[in-house]
Amino acid sequence: MxxxxxxxxxxxxxxxxxxxxxxxxxxxxxxxxxxxxxxxxxxxxxxxxxxxxxxxxxxxxxxxxxxxxxxxxxxxxxxxxxxxxxxxxxxxxxxxxxxxxxxxxxxxxxxxxxxxxxxxxxxxxxxxxxxxxxxxxxxxxxxxxxxxxxxxxxxxxxxxxxxxxxxxVDKHGNKFDTKVYAEEIVDSLDFQLVKHTIVVSGFVNDEKVRFALDTGAEFNQLNKNSNRKILEKFRPMRKLSLVSADGKKIRVLAGKLYGFKLNETSGVGPMYTIVTNLRKMREAYGTSVDGVLGYEFLKYKRTIINYKKEKLYFIKSPIFKP
Structure with missing residues (x-):
């Protein structure tokens, strides 16, 4: 099927x-x-x-x-x-x-x-x-x-x-060109590479979460089966109807996710997010996650990805007004 x-x-x-x-x-x-x-x-x-x-x-x-x-x-x-x-x-x-x-x-x-x-x-x-x-x-x-x-x-x-x-980069993730960035790198974060998927750990409402980072995601996604304390930080705004190629419709809840932190000091958001069931996507992830970080995350964070080192770096950003 x-x-x-x-x-x-x-x-x-x-x-x-x-x-x-x-x-x-x-x-x-x-x-x-x-x-x-x-x-x-x-x-x-x-x-x-x-x-x-x-x-x-x-x-x-x-x-x-x-x-x-x-x-x-x-x-x-x-x-x-x-x-x-x-x-x-x-x-x-x-x-x-x-x-x-x-x-x-x-x-x-x-x-x-x-x-x-x-x-x-x-x-x-x-x-x-x-x-x-x-x-x-x-x-x-x-x-x-x-x-x-x-x-x-x-x-x-x-x-x-x-x-x-x-x-x-070489096999260890070291750049051949050492003078790539004129801007200052202000923070970094380790991630786990599961097959091809970048999985980052963070916190929502002091609860530890695991999110997949996907530059092809138009909106962040939050698993509707996540812990109640995590879902408390989601503020619903409206429902969206999504239509498949064969005409089937699915309704998802769209809103904003507040209080997401990469670590104890670095917060992001609020970010536009949809709540959906990610259970069936375990095969794609290779692991269970609480959600997906996409465009809404990247617009706040000027992000460098180093797959070999399994590390994210963040370039200093101007003040952003959502």
Whole structure:
């Protein structure tokens, strides 16, 4: 049975046809607006479309957009924009991310993936139909850049300047370019990497919580089965109706979450949040969590992700008025 997929506020089913074979030629993705500081560091401007981080790119002779999504396990290509003759291989496992489980994924082996002048060997991409997202967001969507590409970099997501900085790291997470940031790093936080998912610990109403960090989440999510003391800090504002591709509707409660702290001294919020049932998403997370931190968290925190060190760093931010 196909599973219902939650991609931020869009529900959908995925389906593709079966092909077989392997990719032989190097694959290049170009960011025409990127600024390459040196061989190791690039700054790429992005735009916000419905609270999704979107970069312009050229890929396989196509010009369009990619969503930056730490919640996605792999690079995902939009099947509708690539030739029917593309040779694909059926995956033995599901494609998962923080906010979705995708049935019947197909993959393309990329013998050499070149991010401008950054070469990444033996990468794989999932190929599925993303037309539902493309239509709802009214953009030309080539795909989604996920964990298997981002993990080789230290990733600075800056919603103040609307740019993402990618800096290559070694196997220990140390940057090859040591002079990447002009701004001051004011705080840091360890996280747990569960499969591809960034899981951070914090506090709500003095109760310890575990949240997944997902740059592809338009709104924060809070598990409706969380501890009562946690739910006390959620202030409901209205109900939203979400519609799946087959016409089924689901109602969720939307409001603001107050009192979230990364540690005893660093608070965040209030943040717009929806309350939903995350129980069925355990397979995607690889662990149980109390919620998801997305755009609403990142707009407060100029965040650097270092997958190898399993550490977040936070750049000093200007005063933000919600």
């Amino acid at each position: 196909r599973k219902l997929i939650l991609t931020t506020l869009v529900f959908f089913f995925s389906y593709t046809n079966l092909f077989a074979g392997e990719e032989e030629n190097p694959i290049k993705i170009l960011f025409p607006k990127a600024e390459f500081l040196n061989d190791y560091t690039a700054r790429i401007p992005f735009k916000i479309i419905d609270q999704l981080i979107v970069v312009e790119a050229e890929f396989l002779n196509q010009k369009g957009n990619f969503i930056i999504d730490t919640g996605s396990e792999t690079l995902i290509l939009n099947k509708v924009h690539f030739p029917k003759g593309q040779r694909l291989t059926k995956k033995k496992t599901q494609t998962t991310s923080v906010t979705r489980i995708i049935d019947q994924p197909y993959e393309r082996k990329l013998s050499e993936f070149i991010l401008q002048n950054f070469n990444l060997k033996n990468k794989k991409s999932d190929v599925i139909d993303l037309s539902h997202i493309e239509k709802s967001k009214k953009m030309h969507l080539l795909g989604i850049i996920g964990y298997n590409i981002l993990k080789d970099y230290e990733v600075f997501i800056d919603l103040y300047l609307n740019q993402i900085t990618l800096s290559r």
